[in-house]
Amino acid sequence: MLSTIAAIALLAGCLPVTASAATSLAAPNSTHQRTTSWMLKTKVGAPLVYVSDVDFNTVTVFDRGGQTVGRIGGLNGPEGLFVDADHNLWVANSGASQILEFARGATSPTKILSDKGGLPSDVTMCPNGTLYVSNSKLSNARGGNILLYAPGSTRPTGKLTFPHEFQAYFLTCDAAGNIFETLTIINKMTGAGGAAVVEYPGGRQAGATRLPMKHSFFPGGIKQDHAGNLLIAEGVSIDEYTEAGLPTGVSIKSPDSYTAPVGIDVTGNVLGVALFDPTGRDAEGQTYAFPTGIALQAYGRFNKPIGFAFDSGVK
DSSP states (O other), X not given: OOXXXXXXXXHTTOOOOOOOOOOOTTSOOTTSOOOOOEEOOOOTTOOEEEEEETTTTEEXXXXXXXXXXXXXXXXXXXXXXXXXXXXXXXXXXXXGTEEEEEXXXXXXXXXXXXXXXXXXXXXXXXXXSOEEEEEEETTTSOSOEEEEEOTTOSSOOEEEOOTTEEEEEEEEEOTTOOEEEEEEEEOTTTOOEEEEEEEEGGGSSTXXXXXXXXXXXXXXXXXXXXXXXXXXXXXXXXXXXXXXXXXXXXXXXXXXXXXXXXXXXXXXXEEEEEEEOTTSSSOEEEEEETTTOOEEEEEOOOSSEEEEEEEOOOO
């Protein structure tokens, strides 16, 4: 079974990574480090930053100044992260085939969503409260799709698919409820394919369209910025496109590292990424001024960080 970051590394010609097998939340894979949970009492309203590490089975919590204020342990291959409007943290707990919801400041999940037989790699929520999860088959990580969870449901209530989808990676939802996904497409008959970004208008199957982007690397994390454009992590850069798939010319470089999911804070002026270097050097969370690309703050040291998310703080 391949994890999301392992598949990205393989397709990019990088070093292979072995993902964890599916086990329960209470029993992380024994080949990965087990870490206990703890959380300091943070100031009411204080902004937070979350970074997941697929090897350490943790989500580490920082204040915006880079100080560690907590850690959620006992996970199993956590990948993509998302913070909703109520400040709940959602975790794609890939090795356990689950999506977990944590209340702000909690170290135990308040809700567990089942992705039986699947490998969830990212999670997002649309304005109507529907949760979308990028998902691949657990057996060999091939045959990607997006699972839908209606508000309050702990099991999938729908599914989105695209022809010849090989593996699903990261996704985002805009203010109009449109879903954008990064994925690989491979035609089993011809063997042709490659990286792609697909839009599902209104978060529905009808009208699903591959955007006309040309990628020099493999597209990873994706997020909408405050101008309504798409930010896509592509190897050592984060590039901005219109929702029609046209480059805007804005590009932020991340030397010597591979960028995974993208986060952007409530002001729209700060961009965050998990920097993943397959050699094991300089793996960390990092924020940049947007759109200038000036490096701002590093967050911790990790083995294989995958997810990055901002909590703007409680008003």
